[in-house]
Amino acid sequence: MSLPTFRGSRSPGPDPAGETPWTSESDWQRQALPDELPDDWPVLAGGLVVVAAHPEDAVLGVGGLISRAVSVGSRVRVVTVTDGDASHPGSRLPGSVLAARRVRESDRAFATIVGNPGGVAPLEVIRLRIPDRTVADHERDLVDRLLPLVTDFALCAANWRSDGFADHDSTGRAASTACVEAGVGLLEFPLRMWQWARPDDPRVPWSRAIRVDLTEVQRARKERALSCLASQIAPLVPGRDDRVPLPPEKLVYFRRPYEVLFR
């Protein structure tokens, strides 16, 4: 079963997230909620593959959907494009050390999401190890590498290609091309968009948005999974590397009892 692919967005422009004030979660409460993905949605039974630019993107954007797919016995594969070695520019921590840390944290988060304290199984996690912040330079190669990894799945969830962050946008475009070539349905999850967009923002394809409601168990698992992402939600080295990519005001977008994706 193939889903329509979203093609129509205008790019929000270079680095719209910037460091300008971001949209608060209380502002987002004014946004009308999109329709819900039905509980018995048949596509999930055909397997879910997630394509994510950075180690924790899948947890943030579709941790609940992954938990739901696993709970109904679907085969689930997560493909992470980079190991995230560049999230702290200027840090004294070498990129390789930072990447290893983000990979470990995301593995713990995935294990939490699937409810297996011993590891990520039944999830399959594949890491392509393209250098962080260079995905645009590898986009065609990425399509070729993704093609065999998305084939045989009914549904792919990938970064939204208009998220306004180069690695996310390139990953979304590459996943979209691979899914069209492989005949796989695609949903795209926004991450940075929650910072730069505003409720009813015309740059956002709200008419193509769908909502994934999380059960209490799924929400609790996602909440615990988010707490595994220490390098993203707390200072790397307090007093020295204080920059926090996901402070509480941004993390709150991903603590909702639902997830929003574009079809």
Ligand SMILES: [Zn+2]
């Ligand atoms: Zn990311």
